[in-house]
Amino acid sequence: MKKILFLLLFPICVFSQSNFEKGQAYFQQEKLTKAKFYLVEVEKNDTNYYKAQEYLADIAVYQENLDEALEIYEELVERFPENANLNFKYGGTLGLKALSVTKIEAAFYISDIKKYFKRAAELDxxxxxxxxxxxxxxxxxxxxxxxxxxxxxxxxxxxxxxxxxxxxxxxxxxxxxxxxxxxxxxxxxxxxxxNNAEACQQDLQNFSLHKIDNLDAEKTAIGCQNFNRNQLNYLTGKVAAEYNIQNQRGIFYLQQYIKNFSPVDGVPLHYAFYRKAQLYKNLGDKKQAEKWINKSLELNNDFEKAFEEKTKIQAM
CATH class of the missing domain: 1.25.40 (Serine Threonine Protein Phosphatase 5, Tetratricopeptide repeat)
Incomplete structure (x- = not known):
């Protein structure tokens, strides 16, 4: 009887969720199309309306609908001028827009980009x-x-x-x-x-190279700390590759960058693949180095650095 009662009540619990709660849940699961479906239904008199609008702007950025994102962020910044994160997001989206137009057109965005980044830094x-x-x-x-x-x-x-x-x-x-x-x-x-670099590198040396790509710092007993900023994952891999140091650690953090990548991270994926190829080359693994340099060139077949690196890998 209790099981039957639970099954009868369960749908009520599910369907009692608001549009905002459903949209937020899908957003956190990175199911952006489903999230948007519910978030656009959040009414203006809802206490979560403006947070829903922020999510919609974030989704628009991820989906590279920059004009839509700018329109929403601008309204939010006008309403909440003391919110550092909204100022930052607006400035960042203006920056992405500037990259999508001609250099002459981009020049007109610079003063506003500076303005909103500076305001975010001053507020927080x-x-x-x-x-x-x-x-x-x-x-x-x-x-x-x-x-x-x-x-x-x-x-x-x-x-x-x-x-x-x-x-x-x-x-x-x-x-x-x-x-x-x-x-x-x-x-x-x-x-x-x-950030515990020595312990992380030592722990990773205990794994075969092909297994490092699939490691999760939160679930594996290794001394590698997770970075809150995805850019730090890339920078760690970049420096490891360029200076031929902590190569296993570089591979681990580049894989974190690739796994968590979004358009707002700044460095395109073909660069991350290129750096992984360098790291495997440093470690003498020609097969893996070729795999990743080819993945880089698949994304950008005009990437001159990758062509140069491929020649070095083939000569191994």
């Missing part, structure tokens, strides 16, 4: 993403339209205070783009020493 003294965005922006912009290594370094110094690993990676990134290779190396190596 610990906002890592906003500071990283400002580092990258000031490094990549030409000097005549506002680029500045000095300003980028200011935000890297702030990152160093908030999170040493982010700070050292940011400083290495700046030095690398300023053609100061020795300084870049020193900062990158400092970053690579953090």
């Amino acid at each position: 003294k610990n906002h890592i993403e906003a500071r990283w965005a400002l580092v990258e922006l000031y490094v990549k912009l030409p000097g005549f339209i506002g680029g500045s290594f000095e300003t980028a370094t200011t935000y890297a110094d702030q990152l160093l205070e908030i999170s040493p690993i982010n700070g050292y990676f940011a400083k290495g990134y700046i030095a690398e783009h300023d053609n100061q290779s020795k300084i870049a190396r020193s900062y990158y190596l400092k970053a690579m020493e953090l």
Whole structure:
């Protein structure tokens, strides 16, 4: 009788979920089309309406519907100007939009991109993403339209205070783009020493190379810490590949980057595949190196660095 009663009541519990709750649940499961189906039905008088709108904007970014995302974020920022994360998301989406248009058109977006990233950083003294965005922006912009290594370094110094690993990676990134290779190396190596690096590398050396791709730090007894920022996964792999250090650790974190990849992560997947090929080459595994360099070229058959790397791999 109890089982029958439970089965009768269960559908009521399921169907009593609001559109917002259903949409949020699907969003967290990364089932974005289903999430959007319910979130657009959340009415304006619902207490969760604006959070639903934020989810819809996030979905639009993931699906590369940037104009739709910008329209929603703009309305949200106007309504909640003191929300650091909304300012950051709006600035970031403006940045993605700038990348999708001509260089002349992109120039008109720069002042607003800076404005909203800076506002996010000012509103939240610990906002890592906003500071990283400002580092990258000031490094990549030409000097005549506002680029500045000095300003980028200011935000890297702030990152160093908030999170040493982010700070050292940011400083290495700046030095690398300023053609100061020795300084870049020193900062990158400092970053690579953090977050239990030695224990992680030692543990991974106990696994055969093909098994590292399938390891999960949360479920496996290894000393590798999960990074909250997916970009740190990529940077760890990149530095390991370029300097031929901690190669197993590099493979592990690049696989985390690939598994968690989204369009907002900044570095396209063909670069992650390219770095994995380098790491396997460093370790003398020609078969795996060829596999990953070919995957890189499948995504981008104009990737010159990958062609150069493929020649080196074939010569192994």
